Amino acid sequence: EIVLTQSPDFQSVTPKEKVTITCRASQNIGTTLHWYQQKPDQPPKLLIKYASQSFSGVPSRFSGSGSGTDFTLTINSLEAEDAATYFCHQSGTLPLTFGGGTKVEIK
Amino acid sequence: QVQLQESGPGLVQPSQTLSLTCTVSGASIGDVGYYWSWIRKPAGSGLEWIGRIYTSGSTNYNPSLESRVTILQDKSKNQFSLKLSSVTAADTAVYYCAREHWGVDYWGQGTLVTVSS
Numbered sequence: 521e522i523v524l525t526q527s528p529d530f531q532s533v534t535p536k537e538k539v540t541i542t543c544r545a546s547q548n549i550g551t552t553l554h555w556y557q558q559k560p561d562q563p564p565k566l567l568i569k570y571a572s573q574s575f576s577g578v579p580s581r582f583s584g585s586g587s588g589t590d591f592t593l594t595i596n597s598l599e600a601e602d603a604a605t606y607f608c609h610q611s612g613t614l615p616l617t618f619g620g621g622t623k624v625e626i627k
Numbered sequence: 628q629v630q631l632q633e634s635g636p637g638l639v640q641p642s643q644t645l646s647l648t649c650t651v652s653g654a655s656i657g658d659v660g661y662y663w664s665w666i667r668k669p670a671g672s673g674l675e676w677i678g679r680i681y682t683s684g685s686t687n688y689n690p691s692l693e694s695r696v697t698i699l700q701d702k703s704k705n706q707f708s709l710k711l712s713s714v715t716a717a718d719t720a721v722y723y724c725a726r727e728h729w730g731v732d733y734w735g736q737g738t739l740v741t742v743s744s
Contacts, residue, residue, distance in 0.1 A: 521690075554729070554730030554731070556730075556731075562736075563723055563725075563734035563735060563736055563737055564674075564731070564734055565734075566730050566731065566732050569729040569730045569732075570729060570730075573729075575730075575732065607673070607674065609674075609730060609731065611727065611730055611731075614687055615676055615687075615688075615689040615690060615691070616664075616676040616727075617676065618673055618674040618675075618676070619673070620673045621673060
């Protein structure tokens with residue numbers, strides 16, 4: 521199965537700062553990589569589909585890039601409401617797999 | 628707006644079968660182009676994809692669980708279901724039902740299932 525490795529595991533950030541989270545796939549997955557945000561006791565929310573396409577209703581400060589094995593989620597000008605865990609997910613090869621998550625804390 | 632809601636027992640005894648149902652509103656599980664999936668998250672661990680069903684009834688399962696998993700659909704009720712047999716404490720998790728289209732675009736709220744005697 522394809523293993524997705526995220527870094528960092530945890531990030532403490534001040535508001536308005538830029539956040540960068542990376543996701544590395546163990547094999548080439550093209551652009552079949554998606555990013556989610558999850559807050560405590562809530563289901564995940566899709567932010568970015570197919571590596572760089574924003575999902576409907578997602579604020580423009582969230583963006584994604586990459587292809588093949590290396591992907592990045594960027595949050596420009598972090599807001600307090602962005603405190604959450606972010607994780608990546610690949611849908612190109614069965615079984616579908618998820619990254620371990622990156623917890624973003626607001627300082 | 629697409630909504631999914633899990634239902635089923637919150638406590639299952641070891642060696643028994645875990646059974647959950649997902650009720651879908653705002654969309655039809657008969658719609659072409661969508662998979663209807665089960666995903667779980669054990670406490671302290673990452674998300675694990677369990678499996679999915681397509682409108683044709685075809686299924687895909689995670690090989691790590693395939694021998695114990697069955698996913699079925701009931702189009703008349705717009706529901707799909709999960710059965711996981713021979714459960715152990717390791718199956719304790721929040722279980723989500725979800726729709727796959729481009730990634731997983733809609734999720735249920737999740738339901739905690741605890742395996743304990």
